[in-house]
Amino acid sequence: MANDNIIRQLRGLNVLVLHPRDGDAEELLQQLNRIGCRANAIWPPPSCPSDPADLTFIEVRETPDEAITNYLKLTEDRPTLIGMAGYESPSVLQNLIDLEVDSVLAKPVRPYGVLSSIIVARRNWQQSKSNEKIIAKLKSKVENSHKMNEAKIVLMKVHDINEDQAYRAIRQQAMKCRKTIAEVAQSIIDANVMLHDCVAKRVSDDDDLSEGA
Amino acid sequence: MARSSSDKPWTVGVLFSQTGVTSIIENSQLKGTLLAIDEINQAGGIEGRDISPVILDPASNVKQYRIYAEEMLADPELNVIFGCYMSSSRKEVLPVIERQNGFLFYPTLYEGFEYSPNVIYGGAAPNQNSLPLAIYLLENFGSRFYFVGSDYIYPRESNRVMRNIVRQGGGQVVGENYLSLDARREDFEWILEDIRRVSPDVIFSTVVGIGTVNFYTAYHESGGDGFKLPIASLTTNEAEVAIMGRSAAAGHITAAPYFRNIKTDENARFLGKYARKFGSVEDVTSCCEAAYSQVHLFANALRLTGSTGADQLRAVLRGAEFEAPQGRIKIDPDNNHTYLQSRIARLGADGEYRVEREAVRPIKPDPYLAVPTLNDWANAPIGTN
Numbered sequence: 001m002a003n004d005n006i007i008r009q010l011r012g013l014n015v016l017v018l019h020p021r022d023g024d025a026e027e028l029l030q031q032l033n034r035i036g037c038r039a040n041a042i043w044p045p046p047s048c049p050s051d052p053a054d055l056t057f058i059e060v061r062e063t064p065d066e067a068i069t070n071y072l073k074l075t076e077d078r079p080t081l082i083g084m085a086g087y088e089s090p091s092v093l094q095n096l097i098d099l100e101v102d103s104v105l106a107k108p109v110r111p112y113g114v115l116s117s118i119i120v121a122r123r124n125w126q127q128s129k130s131n132e133k134i135i136a137k138l139k140s141k142v143e144n145s146h147k148m149n150e151a152k153i154v155l156m157k158v159h160d161i162n163e164d165q166a167y168r169a170i171r172q173q174a175m176k177c178r179k180t181i182a183e184v185a186q187s188i189i190d191a192n193v194m195l196h197d198c199v200a201k202r203v204s205d206d207d208d209l210s211e212g213a
Numbered sequence: 214m215a216r217s218s219s220d221k222p223w224t225v226g227v228l229f230s231q232t233g234v235t236s237i238i239e240n241s242q243l244k245g246t247l248l249a250i251d252e253i254n255q256a257g258g259i260e261g262r263d264i265s266p267v268i269l270d271p272a273s274n275v276k277q278y279r280i281y282a283e284e285m286l287a288d289p290e291l292n293v294i295f296g297c298y299m300s301s302s303r304k305e306v307l308p309v310i311e312r313q314n315g316f317l318f319y320p321t322l323y324e325g326f327e328y329s330p331n332v333i334y335g336g337a338a339p340n341q342n343s344l345p346l347a348i349y350l351l352e353n354f355g356s357r358f359y360f361v362g363s364d365y366i367y368p369r370e371s372n373r374v375m376r377n378i379v380r381q382g383g384g385q386v387v388g389e390n391y392l393s394l395d396a397r398r399e400d401f402e403w404i405l406e407d408i409r410r411v412s413p414d415v416i417f418s419t420v421v422g423i424g425t426v427n428f429y430t431a432y433h434e435s436g437g438d439g440f441k442l443p444i445a446s447l448t449t450n451e452a453e454v455a456i457m458g459r460s461a462a463a464g465h466i467t468a469a470p471y472f473r474n475i476k477t478d479e480n481a482r483f484l485g486k487y488a489r490k491f492g493s494v495e496d497v498t499s500c501c502e503a504a505y506s507q508v509h510l511f512a513n514a515l516r517l518t519g520s521t522g523a524d525q526l527r528a529v530l531r532g533a534e535f536e537a538p539q540g541r542i543k544i545d546p547d548n549n550h551t552y553l554q555s556r557i558a559r560l561g562a563d564g565e566y567r568v569e570r571e572a573v574r575p576i577k578p579d580p581y582l583a584v585p586t587l588n589d590w591a592n593a594p595i596g597t598n
Contacts, residue, residue, distance in 0.1 A: 007583050034328055034548045035581045111328045115581075 006122045010035065013118075016053035017041040018068055019084055027109040028057065028084075035115060045071040055080040055118065060099060062091040072099070080125035082117055084109070102128075144182040151185035154192045222258075222265035223521065225250075225511075226285035228296025228306070233273020234394045235422040238500055239298045241452045242320055243268070245501035246295050248483075248490055249508030259515045264508075267291060271302070273394075273422070279305035286313045292521040293318070295507060298500070299421070300324060300367045307332070316523045318511060320503035322447055322469075324370035325580040331523050333510070333530055334550040335503040337470055339374045340579040341555050342447050346468035347378040349557050349570055350445055355414025356384030361404055361428065361444075364391040368419030371447065375417055377584055387411050396424045401431040408442075409435075416444040425449050426457045429465065433457075439464020439560065450498035451566070459564025469499035470553040471539035472566040480538035499539075506537040510544065542575060550578030 015037045019025045025041055032039035040053075045067040052075070058068050060083040072078070083096045086107035096104060102121035105114065148170070155166040174184045227246055229239035247266065254263045267285060271277035278297060285291050286309060294310070295318045297303040303319055310317045310331045317329075322336035350358070358379050362368030368391065376386050388411050390404050408416065420428045429444065445466040451473045454462040473484070473494060483505065484494045510533055511526070518525040531546035543552040552575035558566035 010583055030547070031328065036579070111330070115326070 006119055006126070010118070011037060013037045013054045014051065015039040016051075016056045016079070018045045018071065019043060019057060019059040024084065024086075024107050024109040027111070028105070028114065031109075031111045031114045034111070035118075037118075047071075049075045052077060053079050055082065055121070057082045057084055057105065058099065058101070059083075060085045060092060060095050060101070060104075062087065062089060062095070064095055064098065069099075080121045082121045144185070147182055147185040147189060151188040154188050158192075220258075220262045221290075222263040223515065224265050224267060224288065224291045225521075226282070226291055226294035226296065227266045227268045228271060228278060228281055228285070228294055229298065230273040231270040234424065235273045235298050237423060237426070237452050237456060237496070238421075238448070238450065238498060239273075241450075241496045241498045241501035242296075242298065242504040244487070244491055244496070245320070245503070245505035246508055248487055249505045249512075251490060252486065253508070253512045259512055260519060264512065266295075275299065275301045275305055278302040279309055282306040282309040282315075286310070286315050292316060292523065293511065293526070295320070295504065295511075297321065299365065301365050303332075304366075314523045316521070316526055318504075318507040320507045321500055324367050324374070325582065326370070327580065328548050330527060330549070332549060333507065333544060334548075334578070334580070335507045335510075336500065336551075337447070337553055337555070338550055338578045338580045338582070339371065340582045340585055341470070341553050341576045342468045343371060343374045344378060344585050345555050345570070345572065346445060346447065346466075346557060347375055347382065349468075350415050350417070350466075351379070351382040351384055354443070356382065357387045357411075357413040357415075358384060359387055359408055359411060359413035359416045360389040360419070361401075361416060362389075362391045362419035363394050363396070363421050363424055365394065367421070371419050372417075374582075374585060381586060387413050392420070392424065394422060394424060396420070396427060398427045398431045398434075401428050402435075405431060405435045405437070408437075413442070416442065418444045418446045418449065420446075421448050425453045429453075429457045429461045433461035443559070450500065452496035452498050452501075454560065454564055454566075455495045459560075459562065462560045462564050463562045464560060466557065466559050467566065468555070468557045470542075470555060471499040471502040471537075472556060472558045472568060473497045474565055475539065475556070475568060477538060477540060479536055479540075483538040502538050506535055506539075506542060509537075510535050540575065545578050548578060548580055550580050552577055 015032055017025055017028060017039060020043050021041065029039055029041055049071060056079045058081060059065065081099065081101045083099060083101035083104045084107055085092050085096060085104055102124040103117045105117045151170055152163055152166040155161065155169055156163060170181060170184050174181045177184065227243065229243040230236050231240055231243065250264045250266055253259065258264065269281040271281055282294060285294055293316045297306055297319050298321050300323050306317060307329060311329060315331060317332045318335060319332055320335040322342060325338045360372050362372060372389065379386060388407055392400055418428060432444065440463065443464050443466050447468055449465065449467050484497065487497055488494050510530065514526050514529045514533060515521065517529045530544050532544060534541060534543040539554045545552060555572040555576050556568050557570045558568045561567055
């Protein structure tokens, strides 16, 4: 189904071509036009990104192009990237890796293969986008469960209750204050740290006093 | 003709199957090609030189197309080929053509998603035939479609396009089956049984070649009636109807840029010459007309270039127009496909197609239309006959 959407959405793509205006760029633009994408070619790359593109073709040579690298750095949402490479020498290959392209279009550009490289790039890009989302979600889940455990331990120690009671107390507090469980847990941990700090400080103050006596 | 014998002819390749499963339609394409070549030669040729065809018969064998294309292009005098019907045969010939920088005229409807700078596509792309046909069927017959096709790339891709449009129109595909290209009459029996069981509103057939004759005949013999439950197709044509007979053909529907009995001056002239050369116009089809027009487009280009080089031909063919039997056509300079008429016709009890609907002007080809929407048709106003 996701694959179907990639094909379905082809014509709505905003495509940017960052490549010198030569025969390859011309051939690519014509094929993009046949496919029906909205394509725009700019060279040299603009110093600041204007219209955000969904898909960007970039020239990849043996030395990194500063203008392209800067352009990509300034682009907030990373677009789908397709590298246009005329050589398969190790330095070109390294640049393909460093630029984190989603797929490659070999030069000289022929009409065949443009569509496939777009499809593969979009699939990779979507996959990594959705992976990023999943990772972020899992991260916050793990963090929250850490917090919850810590907060429960604090309550168990302070009030001498069991884990289940501690959990319910936190949940009730969250409902009462209209906060998330994670927020309440964080408050408990913070409060505990503060209390602990105060006591620890007083003890050390006492130590100083006794030493002075 | 007053012409010196030293004038070397322009040699071109002609690659249509005269035998095998797709020979009915490819013979009609061959005849369209030869008629146009005759016309050009009788009018004095190009720069005083005749066009001389090298004709080979790949016998509906896909691999043979490639072998023959290689043989043809090995001749340094030969750089242009007219030929191919099935997509699978075009895909075989394409790498040979591109490698040698030859030039192929492909006078057949196909599923789209191709562009080669070395090919001129003379048949309809799905936006020119599938889309209008789907809309016509949804409006006139209902929303439950049953797909039957030959098992190769064109029917599957063509059905993918059709399925998308049918769904958008709120319809559904209630059955989808494929049979091999050489399917006999009895091979369709289980499908016909399934059709009776499912009882769809319309059958959409992408069966090609001799299978078409077998399918329609089997349908008729099993009690099927085209006036009640029609078979709609993009390929079924006059030549196949002539073989299956009027009773098997009656009531069924085809979408194509051209039908034999359309009334244009060019068509009358075309049919007159065809009848004089071949004795009858029984097997004149839209693919035959496309083949005929493509030879004339080539000849007109050759008059300008004086060379059969692919780069020279391409430069003048892009945007070239021709007053074809179907009406004026034009090669789209963006994609080498052709602006074509779009017509939908139904077979009467007399076995003749009657145009029920046609676009008021040629439709721009859109070979990369992945997901056609019903709205796209809005670009091409329709006239109802």
